[in-house]
Amino acid sequence: MLGVLLSLAAALGFGGSAVLARVGLQYVSPVTGTLVSLLVGIVITTTLALVFHFDEIWALTAIAFGWFLLVGVLNYPLGRLLNFNSVSKVGVARATPVVGASPLFAAALAVTIGGETMTWTIFVGTLAIVGGIALIVSQK
Structure with missing residues (x-):
């Protein structure tokens, strides 16, 4: 149950951040918005990680570090930059549901990798989410 609540809290955070990004992107480019949000995130995340998980961080294996390095490249700078560009061009109401198709990719990669x-x-639930997103995006 805690996992579901944490997932809902994450969804609230991602949804809220999309709206805040849209407001901020009225004043700066997506590249600048990405840079500022990443720098703030790095400071907060680094502080919390070092305070609460210092030993675990230094005990990371090379394989684990490599996987998280790949996540860091795909998710944060690349994913956020593409997301901010999409929000800037089509707005939160259209961009965010499309990004919400991520369960389809996550489920496929969870099985294959x-x-x-x-x-x-899980299959039916994933398709339902993606189908709902398609309905939202297709409406004008």
Whole structure:
């Protein structure tokens, strides 16, 4: 249950940040917005990680570090820059649902790379999310 609540809190954070980004992007370019948001995020995340998980950070294996390095490249600078560009061009109401198609990619990669099992409930739920997103985006 805690995992679901944390997921909902993350969804609230991502949704709220999209709106805040849209407001901020009225004054700066997506590249500048990405830089500022990443710098602030680095300071906060580094501080919390070092305070609460110092030993775990220094014990990271090379393989784990490599995977998180890849996440850092794809998710933060690249993903955020593309997201901010899309929000700037089409607005939050259209860009965010399209980004919300990520469960489809996450589920596929979880099975192919992560070794997870695709159950019928996960498959149907993922398709329902993506189908709902398609409906939202297709309306004018």
